[in-house]
Structures are given as C-alpha cells and as structure tokens.
Amino acid sequence: MFKAIHYSEVSREKVENEGSKGITVRRLITREDGAKNFAMRFFELEPGGHTPLHSHDWEHEVFVLDGKGSVICGDSEADITPGYVVFIPPKVKHCFRNRAEQKLSFLCLIPNKK
C-alpha cells in the first residue's frame, strides 16, 4: 500500500544485539508495507556507539544522513559523513562506529529474502 510518512513518526527501537552499543532503529519500510524485496531502516548511533563487528549472508546498502563516523569492512576502513554511500557485500566482516560528539544516523537497506 502507498505510504508517505516522516521518518520521525516511525517508532524507535533499541538494538540489543551482542556487540552493539548505543543504537536505535526505526523500521521505515518493511514487509508489512508490502515491500517484498528489501527493507529500509534508519539507524542512530549515540556518541561512542557502534554496531557489532560481524558478517552475514546478505548485503547492506547505506546512505549517511548526519554525523561523522567510520566503517570497517574486511581489511578496509573509511570515514563517513553526510552524503556517503556504502556498499557492504555479503559474508564480509563489517562494523559502523560513531566517531563524533553528535549522533551518527544513516539509512541501511537489506534484502527481505535472506
């Protein structure tokens, strides 16, 4: 079904995965919206927050909206600021870190069929 909503209207959930610190997620577009192929999520990392250094069988497509941080992927590391686009291939260890005193926020999209 058609949906047009401001991201701030979508409820924010704390991410409690092992290795996560200071992260919330808003599930902007989900399977429940009729999105069969991929899901759009909005992540916010507090200062000092990070995602776990982990890998999985699916890719990430990321667009950075606010803040400053870094991304590790395999043997590579890159600084990220608003407007940065990141592609994390399947099966490669990766991690996002907030490196600033303000929130780091980004969109992260994943396939719905893992």
Add this chain to the structure above:
Amino acid sequence: MFKAIHYSEVSREKVENEGSKGITVRRLITREDGAKNFAMRFFELEPGGHTPLHSHDWEHEVFVLDGKGSVICGDSEADITPGYVVFIPPKVKHCFRNRAEQKLSFLCLIPNKK
C-alpha cells in the same frame, strides 16, 4: 566489493524518459557493485521538474533528502519534505513533482530483479 564514496562523486546523468522534466540521476549502488538484489539511485528534480505519471511491475522505496514537492500515487497525494519516506507499490500510477524554487532530491531504490 566494498564501496564507500560520497554521492557527489558519482556522475550525474540526465533522465530523458517520456514525461520526465528537469531530472538527473546518480546511480549510487548498482549491479556492477555486486548489488544483486536492489539498486540505490539519487534523483534531483529542478524547480518545475517532475517524473512521468506511470506505473510498472516493481516497487519504489524513497527517502527525501532536500527540497519540497509532492507525490501522487493512485488516488492519493502527499507533500514531501526532507526526512519523508515513501513506498510506491508495484503497478500503481505515480509521479513526483518539485513544488519549490530549489532542487528536490531523494533516494529511490528499486529491485534489480524486475
């Protein structure tokens, strides 16, 4: 392969589809990056610009980055500003319009397997 790049480093192409006006696209994440499931594109609409009122068999997942506009989808219409999230289901006629005197920019993601 891992990719981390600012969107402005991705070349901008004019969109020349019938019914399009004043649109450019940057193809941020494509199949060539190894993105098998879905593609991330960055659209900019000039003041007065619009996409065609059309439908197709695949969905759109949109996040508005800058500007002010509107989206028509079927019998619905909504105003869009930065932070708006839009889901356009498959097979429904839709159109994006820039309603302001500045550029309207948004991410639009689509499945790669249509």
